[in-house]
Amino acid sequence: MLVAAPASGQGKTTVAAALARLHARQGRRVRAFKCGPDFLDPHWLALATGAPVHSLDLWMTGEADCRARLRAAARECDLVIVEGVMGLFDGTPSAADLAVRFGLPVLAVIDAHAMAGTFGALAYGLQNFRPGLPWAGVLANRVASERHAGMLKDALREPAQWLGALPRDAGFTLPERHLGLVLATELDDAMARLDAVADVLATTPLGLMPVAQLPQVSFEPVAGDGIDPADPAVPPLLAGRTIAIARDAAFSFIYPANLDVLTALGARLSFFSPLAGDALPACDAVWLPGGYPELHAEALSACTPMRDALVAHVAAGKPVWAECGGMMALFDELATQGNAQDSAQDHGHVPRTHRMWGLLPGKVSMQKRLAGLGPQQLTLGTHRSHMHTLRGHTFHYSLADTPLPPAAHTARPGLTQAVGARSGEALYVHGPVRASYFHAWFASSPQATACLFSAMPIELERHATVD
Incomplete structure (x- = not known):
């Protein structure tokens, strides 16, 4: 699935990395990707999965490259998670463009702090703004209490879209500086932070969902896709250097x-x-x-x-x-x-x-x-x-x-x-x-x-x- 949000700062990286960590520590092979150009978020995703994290961008890396990397990952792992960029529809191309192009169901992470009924309107708008957008559900972040979570769930037009809530907890926030998140390698407790979020995520409908019920996607090759990046036909122009x-x-x-x-x-x-x-x-x-x-x-x-x-x-x-x-x-x-x-x-x-x-x-x-x-x-x-x-x-x-x-x-x-x-x-x-x-x-x-x-x-x- 593709983990997206209405805007930056909603908790996409936290949720994507914690979800990857949850499944990885249960023995599954997980690969994560980052939508758009980014050097910082991938460090957290790599920590969670134990595998390299590549960028997917329909312009910078190209559709053929994206499809080939997704296909290569799907051949060797049980779960593929793609973290979006900015808001779901922000940028050209956007995370929504990537989701539509490859059929990636969208998990919307919404910061629900100081929000109640509007949560439902926001979730409905994200799902229906673009016809044909694959949809997985919605997860509320920074929720004040169980009562607050119940209000948010009741605000949804389709209760089945509710995939759970994460509490408002300073320990769940990944530290930032001017260019973005602090590198996971700079923090002694980076893995402990991910485990703490994964522990809570494990109690949500998303975390409790059997793997067989998670969205299934097939990344079939398309004529003209070109060379699979796993085996590039690149001339040895730097041989011996x-x-x-x-x-x-x-x-x-x-x-x-x-x-x-x-x-x-x-x-x-x-x-x-x-x-x-x-x-x-x-x-x-x-x-x-x-x-x-x-x-x-x-x-x-x-x-x-x-x-x-x-x-x-x-x-x-x-x-x-x-x-x-x-x-x-x-x-x-x-x-x-x-x-x-x-x-x-x-x-x-x-x-x-x-x-x-x-x-x-x-x-x-x-x-x-x-x-x-x-x-x-x-x-x-x-x-x-x-x-x-x-x-x-x-x-x-x-x-x-x-x-x-x-x-x-x-x-x-x-x-x-x-x-x-x-x-x-x-x-x-x-x-x-x-x-x-x-x-x-x-x-x-x-x-x-x-x-x-x-x-x-x-x-x-x-x-x-x-x-």
Whole structure:
């Protein structure tokens, strides 16, 4: 089923992860997916299932990729849970689009705090707003008492749609910060939190429902679907090359599918942690993924051996691909807001500026509001006659101030990539360094991905400026 809600913050991740945990600890094989681009919620779903969590997005990953991943999961497990994104009908494409396309019955999670009869109206609207939407039922979250739960159930036009209620309990709330949920790996009691919710969920109609009565869905192959991502026919364009990948609390925004693509391209992957003081592995290219450099700015600033190793790597003409937080670490300076939102240390709410690694000239400053959000695409290649388009997204709270002119900009879906275009994120090319706030979904173009990690100069699509 697909776990959705009227809006963000209703408890989708809590319910989806707890439901997965409930069945996993009963011995069932469970796979979870996340609708839309997201690096944070999947950590909780992966903790609950013990398996990688891939994104499903009809635009970014594509319908064929979504169907193939769902089909592959269904072949090897007993239950598939997909967590929605934002509200059920928010975004293009939306979680509802995904549910309709693949016949995924929707479980609506509604925050019922300070609500009674309106709960029924909201549930009815979610079910009937779009004709043909597969429907599983509704679960009330943050319910005050058994009496309150009874009022909510009575408000439904169809009592059979009632799948239970979760109480209003601070222990059931997953902690958040500016980019979303705190990573499960940062909390010592992460599994205990999921178990606590799963224990309560086990007493609800949803938790008590026999597996045979859960909705059954078949993910049949469709002509033209292409290659199953479990066995991609990807040319070994990176054969013999070693890619060093930063992976720790500061650089944690990594799609498991992106690692699969690099491996399919023939690359050897070598991971290192700047925060742990690891040396840069011997490699042909470096990937600095997104993450939370602002939370660890002081520690990263002190990583002088890493800075020197990256300078030597670049001086040797070896490529670096830096995404979002990875790019932030490469600028001369990083200014934090100095509060608990974006700093690991609360320095009296005084903004602080940290010296960073200096491979890109300029300064990055954290903002109090979101500075970039939405789907993006980037067209590039190593030869003008062989251009390829990477799909992905952007989501960041910082702004870069640099004398470097953008080599190109990404574009929103349906618009043309252009130098100077205001529609997308800047791509900076500084020697062999390629950096952007753009998060790429490598499977959308293995060829373009290979370009990012190639020692050859990249070519960029250049057209007239668009708005």
